[in-house]
Structure formats: structure tokens, C-alpha cells
Amino acid sequence: MLPTxxxxxxxxxxxxxxxxxxxxxxxxxxxxDSAKWLAExxxxxxxxxxxxxxxxxxxxxxxxxxxxxxxxxxxxYDAIDVSYMRDKGxxxxxxxxxxxxxxxxxxxxxxxxxYREFRYNEAHARTGAWEKDGNARLSRSADNRVVGIVGLGxxxxxxxxxxxxxxxEIIYHNRNEKQVPYRYFDNLIEMAEAADTLIAITPGGASxxxxxxxxxxxxxxxxxxxINVARGSVVDxxxxxxxxxxxxxxxxxxxxxxxxxxxxxxxxxLENVVLLPHIGSATxxxxxAMGQLTVDNIICYEKTGAVHTPVPETAEIATVAKRx
Ligand code: NAP
Ligand code: 8YV
Numbered sequence: 001m002l003p004t005x006x007x008x009x010x011x012x013x014x015x016x017x018x019x020x021x022x023x024x025x026x027x028x029x030x031x032x033d034s035a036k037w038l039a040e041x042x043x044x045x046x047x048x049x050x051x052x053x054x055x056x057x058x059x060x061x062x063x064x065x066x067x068x069x070x071x072x073x074x075x076x077y078d079a080i081d082v083s084y085m086r087d088k089g090x091x092x093x094x095x096x097x098x099x100x101x102x103x104x105x106x107x108x109x110x111x112x113x114x115y116r117e118f119r120y121n122e123a124h125a126r127t128g129a130w131e132k133d134g135n136a137r138l139s140r141s142a143d144n145r146v147v148g149i150v151g152l153g154x155x156x157x158x159x160x161x162x163x164x165x166x167x168x169e170i171i172y173h174n175r176n177e178k179q180v181p182y183r184y185f186d187n188l189i190e191m192a193e194a195a196d197t198l199i200a201i202t203p204g205g206a207s208x209x210x211x212x213x214x215x216x217x218x219x220x221x222x223x224x225x226x227i228n229v230a231r232g233s234v235v236d237x238x239x240x241x242x243x244x245x246x247x248x249x250x251x252x253x254x255x256x257x258x259x260x261x262x263x264x265x266x267x268x269x270l271e272n273v274v275l276l277p278h279i280g281s282a283t284x285x286x287x288x289a290m291g292q293l294t295v296d297n298i299i300c301y302e303k304t305g306a307v308h309t310p311v312p313e314t315a316e317i318a319t320v321a322k323r324x
Pocket of ligand 2: 052077099278281
């Protein structure tokens with residue numbers, strides 16, 4: 001009998017083609033009654049493949065007593081209770097690094113759209129307003145900005161590097177100072193005061209919940225631009241809406257929201273916000289690389305008992321194999 005993978009959320013045909021010869025694939029979305037299926041067959045499940053949006057509920061895992069590994073198709077794993085999994089001896093893997101450049105590009109795309117008022121200018125061209133009303137109003141330059149990165153990790157560092165082309169001065173806030181040539185702020189409010197633009201790119205979860213608060217927006221100020229490519233939970237969303245409505249900040253570019261795929265109506269009607277449907281890593285090339293690593297972690301474990309990219313919280317219970 002082939003080992004079973006329980007799949008939550010979608011996977012690409014390319015991922016499926018690699019798994020089908022070696023595993024029995026059970027798709028949560030295709031089950032009429034997941035709880036009933038798990039009660040009858042949960043003991044057969046050896047692997048879970050899920051993603052950053054769906055994660056896995058702990059009661060699902062309780063119904064799968066022989067699961068060895070949860071392979072997460074994404075780098076962020078705040079939707080998985082990793083301490084619970086570690087205590088049960090279950091390894092969790094994710095897809096670091098392979099998406100750094102894409103998510104950084106998305107952050108820049110949002111920042112440039114805010115400064116150069118892409119939505120307004122595109123509409124001015126497309127709707128005929130240019131012919132009817134004359135030239136578009138002036139926007140503001142994205143060059144020479146002081147950019148505060150909240151979460152200077154793998155992706156934050158890629159954002160900082162891409163911003164060099166715009167002559168940005170990079171400053172950052174993490175819990176820990178790093179050996180990097182950028183100014184460190186242990187106080188986020190003080191960094192927001194010093195910055196023209198704030199870019200959030202931390203993990204989600206309890207430690208960053210509503211980290212970007214009303215006070216942070218007040219410190220960023222009426223010329224300030226806020227970009228979020230982290231998680232919706234990192235921001236106090238009602239405070240953000242209010243800051244945009246009252247022009248406490250100038251503009252925001254958002255790829256992530258508190259209750260995805262729902263976006264609050266107030267955000268949809270505001271002129272000074274650019275909205276994206278969580279597409280930070282969503283290109284064919286980057287999703288192929290993420291999918292490959294997600295699949296490789298399972299195949300490697302099945303063949304050797306080792307994985308390539310465990311999350312730090314389960315690294316101590318995992319054997320790590322370099323990717324060939
Ligand atoms: P990473 O390398 O682990 O970097 C995370 C950074 O955040 C670290 O520098 C960390 O530094 C900092 N951080 C963590 N908790 C913090 C806190 N409470 N306060 C301040 N800083 C904190 O992770 P990554 O690979 O860059 O990914 C970051 C996140 O981006 C993911 O977890 C995910 O949520 C998000 N993401 C979004 C998309 C998208 O499609 N929009 C795609 C990929 C990833 P310290 O530990 O020193 O605090
Ligand atoms: C994906 C992400 O949208 O990697 C992450 O943390 O947020 C994105 O790359 C998500 O994980 C879907 O698989």
C-alpha cells in the first residue's frame with residue numbers, strides 16, 4: 001500500500017504528477033465529510049501537505065495518529081500550531097528563500113504604485129480623462145526615500161537590496177539587531193518617525209499581532225506610505241483604515257488582509273490604497289520552485305527519514321539533508 005498524503009488546499013498539476021507514483025493522495029476539498037473520513041482512515045495518513053493560508057487545525061492532526069511530517073507550501077506557517085506538532089513528534093517543513101525575490105518585487109511594486117499613483121494615472125489614461133480634463137496631477141518620487149523594514153529577514157533583506165536601485169536609505173526594526181550596514185531601531189515607533197515608508201515583512205502569529213498600530217501610523221505621518229506583504233494580522237486593520245481615511249498617512253499598498261479573502265469595503269472604496277489579492281509569491285516560476293521544495297521535503301523523508309527545510313521550531317526533531 002502506498003503511503004497516504006492528506007492534502008489541504010490546492011496543489012499544482014506539476015506537484016501532483018511527482019507525488020502520484022509514490023503516494024495515495026487524499027484531497028480534503030474533495031471529501032464530502034472530512035471528519036467522517038478521518039475517523040475511518042486517519043490512521044493511514046503519513047503526511048500532510050498544506051499551505052500558509054489553510055494550515056491545519058490541531059483536531060485534524062489528533063485524528064491522524066501516525067503523521068510524521070507536515071509539508072507547508074509557503075514560507076509562513078502561522079496557520080500551523082508548531083509547538084503542538086513538535087510535542088507530538090511531527091516535523092513541519094516550509095519553503096524559505098525560493099520566494100525571496102518575488103515577494104520583494106511585490107513589495108516594490110506596491111511602493112512604486114503608491115508614490116507614482118499608478119491607479120490614478122492608469123485611470124487617467126484609460127478613461128479618456130487625459131483628453132477631456134488635461135494632464136494628470138503630479139505624483140511623488142519613489143527615489144531617495146528612508147525606508148523602514150519591519151522584519152529584516154530573508155525577504156526583508158531582498159527588499160532592501162532591490163531598493164538600492166532607488167537610492168533608498170534602509171533602516172530596520174527586528175527583535176534582534178543584525179550585522180548589516182543598516183541603522184537598527186529597537187523601537188518601532190521611533191523608526192516610523194524616522195521613515196518615509198514602512199514595509200512590514202515579519203511572520204504572522206502572536207508575537208507580531210497588531211504590531212503596526214494606530215501609534216505607528218501617527219508616527220509615520222501624513223506623507224508616510226505603508227506597505228504590507230507580511231500577514232494581515234501584523235496590522236491593526238481598523239486603525240489602518242482610519243489612518244487612510246483621515247490622511248494620518250498618505251497611502252498604503254496591501255497584499256495581505258486580516259480575514260482573507262475578505263477585504264473590508266472601506267478599503268475597497270479608498271483612493272489612497274493599492275490592493276492585491278495575496279500574490280506576493282504568485283508567479284509560475286516561483287510557485288514551481290516552492291512546489292518543488294514542498295514535494296522534495298516529503299519524498300526525501302519517505303526515502304531517507306531526513307527533510308530539507310524544517311521550520312526552526314521542529315529543527316531539533318528533524319534530520320536535515322542538503323538539496324542535491
Ligand atoms: P524570516 O527570514 O524568518 O524573517 C522574519 C523577520 O521578522 C526576522 O528578521 C525577525 O527578526 C523579524 N521578526 C519576527 N518576529 C518579530 C517581532 N515580533 N517583531 C519584530 N520583528 C520580528 O522570514 P521570511 O522568509 O523573510 O518571511 C517573512 C514572512 O513574510 C513570512 O513569515 C510570511 O508571513 C510573509 N510572507 C508573505 C508572502 C506574501 O505572499 N505576501 C510571501 C512569503 C512570505 P527577529 O527574530 O530578530 O525579530
Ligand atoms: C503563499 C505566503 O501565498 O509563503 C508564504 O508565507 O504567504 C505565500 O507565499 C502561501 O503560502 C500559499 O501557498
